[in-house]
Amino acid sequence: MTNKPILIIGKHGKTGSRVVQRLQSMGLQTRAVSRSTALPFDWQQRETWGPALQGVAAVYVTYQPDLAIPQARADIEAFTAMANEAGVEQIVLLSGRGEVGARQAEEIVINSGISWNIVRASWFFQNFSESFMIDGILQGELILPAGDTPEPFIDAEDIADVVVACLTDAKHHNRLYEVTGPRAMTFADCMAELSQLLQRPVKYTQVPVEAYLAALQQQGVPEPMQWLLKELFTEVLDGRNSQVQPGVEEALARPATDFQVYLKRMVDSGCWSDERVEQAV
Numbered sequence: 001m002t003n004k005p006i007l008i009i010g011k012h013g014k015t016g017s018r019v020v021q022r023l024q025s026m027g028l029q030t031r032a033v034s035r036s037t038a039l040p041f042d043w044q045q046r047e048t049w050g051p052a053l054q055g056v057a058a059v060y061v062t063y064q065p066d067l068a069i070p071q072a073r074a075d076i077e078a079f080t081a082m083a084n085e086a087g088v089e090q091i092v093l094l095s096g097r098g099e100v101g102a103r104q105a106e107e108i109v110i111n112s113g114i115s116w117n118i119v120r121a122s123w124f125f126q127n128f129s130e131s132f133m134i135d136g137i138l139q140g141e142l143i144l145p146a147g148d149t150p151e152p153f154i155d156a157e158d159i160a161d162v163v164v165a166c167l168t169d170a171k172h173h174n175r176l177y178e179v180t181g182p183r184a185m186t187f188a189d190c191m192a193e194l195s196q197l198l199q200r201p202v203k204y205t206q207v208p209v210e211a212y213l214a215a216l217q218q219q220g221v222p223e224p225m226q227w228l229l230k231e232l233f234t235e236v237l238d239g240r241n242s243q244v245q246p247g248v249e250e251a252l253a254r255p256a257t258d259f260q261v262y263l264k265r266m267v268d269s270g271c272w273s274d275e276r277v278e279q280a281v
Contacts, residue, residue: 004057005029018160058090067102076105080112090115097241117166118176125262145209152180152244155257162251179247
C-alpha cells in the first residue's frame with residue numbers, strides 16, 4: 001500500500017469522522033479536511049481544492065450540502081479533473097439514492113479515468129441522533145412532511161466500514177455498493193420503536209410540505225437548505241427508494257446493522273436521556 005495520505009473531505013461529518021477514526025486505527029496516513037481545518041477545504045472556494053489534493057493517494061468525497069443541488073455537477077466535474085491532474089489514484093464517492101444530481105455525479109466519477117467506488121446510501125440512522133431531528137425527539141414530537149413512505153435507514157458506522165474497505169482493499173475497486181439497513185421503516189415506525197425503548201412517548205406528526213417550509217423560514221433557515229429539504233422530502237422520499245439493498249453484505253460479508261442495535265447503542269450513550277429532555281424543554 002502507498003505511503004501517501006488518504007484525503008477525507010468532511011472531517012467532522014457523520015461518515016467522514018468515522019472513516020478518519022478507522023483509517024488512523026489501522027496506522028494509515030490521513031488528511032482530513034473541512035472549512036475549519038488548518039488546511040481548509042470548502043466546496044464553494046475552488047482555490048482550496050488543489051492544496052488539499054496535493055500528494056494524496058486516494059480521496060473520500062462527501063459533498064456539501066448535498067449532491068442534489070444544481071451546483072454539484074459542475075463542482076464534482078471540476079474536482080475530478082483536478083484530482084486527475086494531482087495524480088490521485090482512487091476516488092470513493094458517497095452518493096444518495098433517488099437523486100438526479102447524485103446519479104450525474106456518480107457518472108462523472110466513474111468516467112474520470114481514476115479508480116473509483118460509489119457508496120450509494122439510504123438515509124442515516126444518525127439523523128435521529130446527530131442532526132436536525134434530535135430536537136424534536138427530545139421534545140417528544142418529531143414533525144416532518146415525510147408521510148408513511150418507508151425508508152431502509154442505515155447506520156453510518158456501516159457506511160464507514162464499507163468506505164474503509166474500498167479505500168484499503170483493491171478487490172473492491174471500480175464497484176458501486178448500494179447500501180441500506182436491513183429493514184424499510186416509516187418515521188412513525190422509528191418513533192414507535194424509540195418510544196418503547198425509552199419508555200416515554202415520542203410521536204411522529206406529518207405536516208404538509210408547505211407548512212414545514214414556512215416553519216423553517218420563520219426559524220431563519222437559509223433558502224438553499226429549505227430548497228434541499230423540500231427536494232429530499234418530496235423527490236427522494238417518494239417510495240422509489242424503499243427497497244432494501246444488499247450493499248453492506250456484498251462489501252463486508254456481514255449483515256447491515258439493525259435499527260434496534262443502533263437505538264440501544266444511543267440509549268446507552270445518553271443521547272436521548274431524561275437530562276437532555278429537561279434541557280430541551
